[in-house]
Amino acid sequence: MVNETVRRRHSLTYFVVFSIAMALIASGCNTLKGSKAIRPIKEYENMIIGRFDADYVGTANCLSACHEHDRLKQDFDASTMGAQLKQESGLPLVDCESCHGPGSIAIQGLTAEVVKQNSQKGMKTKCDANALINLKLLPAPAQSLICLKCHTANATFNLHNWSASTHSINDVSCFNCHHVHGSPDLKVKPIKTGRMCFECHKATQVEFVLPSHHPLNEGRIFCTDCHDAHGGSANKLLRKETIKETCTQCHPEKRGPFSYEHADVMEDCLTCHSPHGTVNNNLLVAREPFLCLQCHEGHRITSRTGGNTSAESRRAFYSRCTDCHSRIHGTDLPSASGKGRFTQ
């Protein structure tokens, strides 16, 4: 009897807890379904700087106090992002506070008179930068969110896969590659990517100076020809779905189809080649004949194969296989015996 009551009371408690939980989840879902920030972005930025009384004061107020003549401001005004200050464009207004957060506290007390007095004394007027968002100290994902509040996947198409990209997952942030104040030209020129990427990819840098390498340092190929730093659906941040597609965009003669194909080996060029550089000729991962001997046996040139078995030809046995099998990527011409041996 007692047990029965306790059990009933328990199930009642469970019911109440369950209902509250469901109600909470449902209301949470509604908020999420609504697809808007749970609180306005301004409030988050206030939270980051730790002051709820900070407010946005606009570029003019900010700059009259501190950055009036800075190269930084001139560059920004000349950039695509700064140029959007023209309201007619319909694009979001980008100003200093878009990234640095509300600035009212930073410029507190900096009236025009103070600035004037200081400059008469030959002094620059500094704002209290500590009252702004400390961008450098933010963890990487939070840094990126500063940019992503405008550069959403919809607004900036190449960021579609950012969140799932190896870079994002490994705490690389937009700031690591894009230096907003670096120059007025925010577009990343391909030629700049080598240095940009080598900052972290030292091993890759070494590969590009090996005896055989893709001519990257020579300015004829770029990291971004093959990789998309912002991620994608392919492995290794590659732009194309497969290795073969990656390579044949510039080496179309290797694409085939051929009457005589090298089985499906050709689907993955990396079976035999390295993408960046190697110590062997032709970016090969191993020297011939060892490259071929991984999958084939060496052979004599017999009468069957159109040669003889003299000492001379036996030496050919383990030499460069492609001296004879010169069409190793596939061919439309049969060999002497009428088969596909890639000899012509």
Ligand code: HEC
């Ligand atoms: C699109 C975002 C963005 C906008 C807009 C922006 N900044 Fe910055 N700013 C940054 C980032 C990111 C950093 C540097 C963080 C770092 O060094 O890693 C920075 C750094 C700075 C610094 C410190 C420079 C240094 O060398 O340490 C100053 C000063 C500055 N910004 C002023 C401004 C002013 C003035 C404006 C408006 C004209 C402005 N910023 C607009 C993102 C922005």
Ligand code: HEC
């Ligand atoms: C307040 C909104 C806003 C914020 C925040 C913002 N951007 Fe932008 N950004 C824009 C607009 C608008 C443009 C110009 C239109 C365009 O090219 O998409 C632009 C342009 C750019 C461009 C040049 C694109 C081109 O094709 O020339 C780059 C690169 C860029 N932003 C990077 C960043 C980075 C990195 C951050 C974070 C530090 C950032 N942006 C933060 C709105 C913003």
Ligand code: HEC
């Ligand atoms: C690992 C380096 C790297 C990171 C991290 C990175 N980018 Fe880029 N970004 C590039 C390179 C390289 C290009 C130019 C070629 C391309 O689109 O791949 C570029 C291009 C862009 C462009 C177009 C402007 C242009 O030059 O064509 C925008 C906008 C942009 N990035 C925004 C962002 C934002 C926002 C983030 C953070 C969410 C970010 N990027 C993170 C390297 C990077």
Ligand code: HEC
């Ligand atoms: C701030 C450092 C940093 C910069 C700059 C950087 N990367 Fe990375 N990259 C990483 C880290 C961290 C990883 C993940 C760990 C690893 O593989 O080393 C990574 C991984 C990669 C991978 C392997 C992806 C995978 O799925 O295994 C590729 C490809 C790559 N980066 C290309 C680039 C290119 C191209 C650039 C220049 C546009 C670049 N990275 C710039 C830090 C960086």
Ligand code: HEC
């Ligand atoms: C010709 C196309 C091509 C170019 C150019 C290229 N890569 Fe790669 N990269 C690849 C391929 C393909 C892979 C995948 C290798 C694999 O799956 O084993 C790769 C792999 C990587 C990796 C993963 C680690 C590794 O070595 O396997 C990094 C990091 C990387 N590349 C960075 C770069 C950087 C940085 C640049 C420019 C300096 C660059 N790549 C230029 C095609 C290229």
Ligand code: HEC
């Ligand atoms: C963006 C264009 C481009 C892409 C993509 C590309 N290559 Fe190349 N490749 C080149 C250029 C340019 C050369 C140098 C040709 C020359 O010097 O005449 C080259 C040379 C080569 C060589 C000869 C190297 C030597 O030492 O003579 C091989 C092998 C090669 N590529 C294989 C590949 C493979 C495998 C891939 C895919 C992972 C690939 N390429 C993707 C442009 C490209």
Ligand code: HEC
């Ligand atoms: C079974 C091994 C193997 C595979 C797989 C392979 N290659 Fe090669 N590749 C070679 C060998 C061996 C050479 C050197 C040829 C020579 O010395 O005549 C070479 C040379 C090259 C060259 C430079 C010389 C030339 O013929 O232009 C390019 C470019 C090239 N390969 C691209 C590719 C591409 C692209 C793929 C993938 C579609 C690929 N290779 C797949 C073995 C291979």
Ligand code: HEC
């Ligand atoms: C990753 C394994 C692999 C490598 C490396 C490789 N091959 Fe092959 N090769 C194959 C396969 C699989 C076939 C198809 C075999 C078959 O159909 O019996 C083939 C077929 C051939 C054929 C035609 C033989 C026949 O029976 O039709 C020749 C000739 C050949 N390869 C030469 C070479 C040479 C030369 C190299 C080095 C440059 C090489 N292969 C590297 C796997 C490889």
Ligand code: HEC
């Ligand atoms: C001196 C020229 C020459 C050299 C070097 C050579 N081959 Fe051949 N190979 C031939 C000829 C000729 C055939 C027969 C072609 C035909 O069917 O008409 C052949 C046939 C083959 C076949 C088809 C199977 C068979 O026994 O008929 C394979 C596999 C093969 N070679 C692999 C290799 C490998 C691997 C190497 C390097 C270790 C190599 N070859 C070196 C000339 C050569």
